[in-house]
Amino acid sequence: MSAGTGMVIIGAGECGARAALALREKGHDGTIDLIGDEPHLPYERPPLSKAVLADDAASATFITSAGDLAAAGITYRPGVVASAIERAQKTIRLCDGTGVAYDKLLLATGARPRQLMQDGAVVAGVRYLRNMADCLALRERVRPGTRLLVLGAGFLGLEVAATASARGASVSVIESQPRVLLRGVPEAIARVIENRHVQQGVDIRCGVKITRIETAPGAATVELEDGTRLTGDVIVASIGAVPNVELAQAAGLAVDNGILVDASLTTQDGDILAAGDCCAFPVASQNGRVMRLESWRNALDQSAVAAANMLGQSMAYDAVPWFWSDQYELTLQVAGLADPALAVVRRDLGEGAFLLFHLDAAGRLVAASGIGAGGAVARDIRLAQMLIARSACPDPAALARPDAQLKKMVA
Amino acid sequence: MAQWVAACTVDDIEAEDLIRFDHAGRVFAIYRSPEGDFYATDGICTHEHAFLADGLVMGDIIECPKHNGRFNYKTGAAKGAPVCVNLATYPVRLEGSAVLVDVG
Ligand SMILES: Cc1cc2nc3c(=O)[nH]c(=O)nc-3n(C[C@H](O)[C@H](O)[C@H](O)COP(=O)(O)OP(=O)(O)OC[C@H]3O[C@@H](n4cnc5c(N)ncnc54)[C@H](O)[C@@H]3O)c2cc1C
Ligand code: FES
Numbered sequence: 001m002s003a004g005t006g007m008v009i010i011g012a013g014e015c016g017a018r019a020a021l022a023l024r025e026k027g028h029d030g031t032i033d034l035i036g037d038e039p040h041l042p043y044e045r046p047p048l049s050k051a052v053l054a055d056d057a058a059s060a061t062f063i064t065s066a067g068d069l070a071a072a073g074i075t076y077r078p079g080v081v082a083s084a085i086e087r088a089q090k091t092i093r094l095c096d097g098t099g100v101a102y103d104k105l106l107l108a109t110g111a112r113p114r115q116l117m118q119d120g121a122v123v124a125g126v127r128y129l130r131n132m133a134d135c136l137a138l139r140e141r142v143r144p145g146t147r148l149l150v151l152g153a154g155f156l157g158l159e160v161a162a163t164a165s166a167r168g169a170s171v172s173v174i175e176s177q178p179r180v181l182l183r184g185v186p187e188a189i190a191r192v193i194e195n196r197h198v199q200q201g202v203d204i205r206c207g208v209k210i211t212r213i214e215t216a217p218g219a220a221t222v223e224l225e226d227g228t229r230l231t232g233d234v235i236v237a238s239i240g241a242v243p244n245v246e247l248a249q250a251a252g253l254a255v256d257n258g259i260l261v262d263a264s265l266t267t268q269d270g271d272i273l274a275a276g277d278c279c280a281f282p283v284a285s286q287n288g289r290v291m292r293l294e295s296w297r298n299a300l301d302q303s304a305v306a307a308a309n310m311l312g313q314s315m316a317y318d319a320v321p322w323f324w325s326d327q328y329e330l331t332l333q334v335a336g337l338a339d340p341a342l343a344v345v346r347r348d349l350g351e352g353a354f355l356l357f358h359l360d361a362a363g364r365l366v367a368a369s370g371i372g373a374g375g376a377v378a379r380d381i382r383l384a385q386m387l388i389a390r391s392a393c394p395d396p397a398a399l400a401r402p403d404a405q406l407k408k409m410v411a
Numbered sequence: 412m413a414q415w416v417a418a419c420t421v422d423d424i425e426a427e428d429l430i431r432f433d434h435a436g437r438v439f440a441i442y443r444s445p446e447g448d449f450y451a452t453d454g455i456c457t458h459e460h461a462f463l464a465d466g467l468v469m470g471d472i473i474e475c476p477k478h479n480g481r482f483n484y485k486t487g488a489a490k491g492a493p494v495c496v497n498l499a500t501y502p503v504r505l506e507g508s509a510v511l512v513d514v515g
Pocket of ligand 2 (some may be wrong): 456459460461475476477480493
């Protein structure tokens with residue numbers, strides 16, 4: 001791309017902020033405008049359910065500093081909402097009416113919590129956890145002895161439950177599905193996590209139906225189908241996220257559970273890209289199935305590809321999905337997308353840590369999940385990710401043996 | 412001031428691998444490069460708390476087990492997000508088959 005062109009990024013989360021930095025690192029010498037509706041410097045979201053929620057003294061992990069942004073010549077506009085994309089003029093409109101012209105535009109608007117509905121309306125008084133403000137407000141209210149009700153036993157709900165109970169709260173988790181982490185995590189691993197919560201004294205109720213939710217300031221009651229009434233001081237809903245697609249949609253771009261992009265992360269408009277939690281893209285390791293991922297590594301890796309392509313390259317995003325969750329001393333990591341219908345090979349690493357490898361009918365490794373304390377499973381999961389990327393068909397007997405080094409299979 | 416301590420023997424680490432070494436309340440990582448040379452760095456990531464010994468060595472790179480941040484373990488240079496703060500490195504020398512690290 002020629003000198004002096006303007007790059008605009010909407011959304012200053014993991015993906016947007018990293019893309020801004022990457023544009024400069026890759027040699028862009030025109031302007032870079034990074035527009036974000038949150039008031040802070042760009043920060044990492046994963047600690048919001050972990051270290052930052054755990055400790056009153058903990059501060060956020062910032063992705064960059066004001067000094068580094070200035071040194072990179074990035075115009076960062078915090079606390080500013082982008083309200084429209086005027087494609088014909090190649091300009092975006094900010095909430096105060098200002099226009100910012102772009103040559104290439106990246107939409108990195110992320111996702112927001114799905115809100116809890118009852119009788120056709122959003123339930124008042126329910127908390128969510130997506131941004132720093134949510135985290136600090138929740139932290140303030142979760143004290144030793146606080147009764148916390150968590151709706152949803154996905155990653156986020158379980159991390160909140162783990163952290164809150166470690167803070168001394170008494171926690172109940174309510175899930176309509178038959179088990180925790182039904183989506184994306186094999187049952188044997190979900191069982192380990194569930195047992196750890198139970199051991200901690202967290203009250204986990206799966207396969208239950210909520211019939212009524214009542215909230216008042218500082219109090220909530222959840223009524224279950226069998227008549228049980230659970231009362232709490234604080235209620236948090238973690239029942240999924242919806243992508244922030246409205247800007248793209250209003251500008252006439254195609255949207256289907258995410259802003260639709262091709263493998264180069266480009267929308268139907270060649271000058272507009274989308275990346276991170278807001279986009280739906282063809283997942284290379286899933287034979288090009290179009291999916292939306294909510295994963296930190298995905299946002300980070302896509303930011304680099306989007307930046308390269310804004311500068312005129314035509315890189316295809318083909319990273320194998322990689323995800324982790326920390327609960328208590330346990331870390332879960334997943335490479336690829338685990339499909340419960342696939343054959344499973346188990347590798348035990350000792351001290352309770354183990355991995356599950358998923359192979360398709362042709363013997364190709366498509367996913368690996370692992371659970372253990374600290375970094376116990378990290379190396380094998382990372383190597384499995386490389387094997388998946390190579391469409392490798394590793395010997396199942398060797399996968400089962402912890403002394404058979406995956407590194408030798410990658411080489 | 413130099414303070415050499417014996418961390419391990421050469422046979423304790425495979426080529427292109429690393430081990431953890433704890434000394435006086437500090438955690439180090441000792442590496443053996445693919446070429447067979449030995450290096451030492453701090454043993455804990457500069458991003459969050461993670462023991463690098465659980466990570467993966469690839470060529471000159473140590474990749475953190477927690478979020479896959481990368482460092483060049485020969486220079487300590489941060490080489491890939493999310494890490495941005497370099498890793499401290501320590502001189503290493505061999506005495507027979509002993510691997511000595513200057514932790515001073
Ligand atoms: C509490 C929590 C814990 C998590 N833990 C993990 C984990 O353990 N492992 C993992 O892999 N992933 C985790 N994730 C997911 C991970 O953080 C996300 O996948 C990642 O942040 C996505 O980055 P993004 O930049 O696409 O979106 P976001 O980080 O959501 O950033 C988007 C930004 O754009 C802003 N924005 C939206 N619309 C506009 C507009 N019109 N104008 C201006 N600004 C706008 C938003 O306010 C936001 O600041 C976690 C997420 C949360 C919330
Ligand atoms: S702790 Fe090492 S990369 Fe995050």
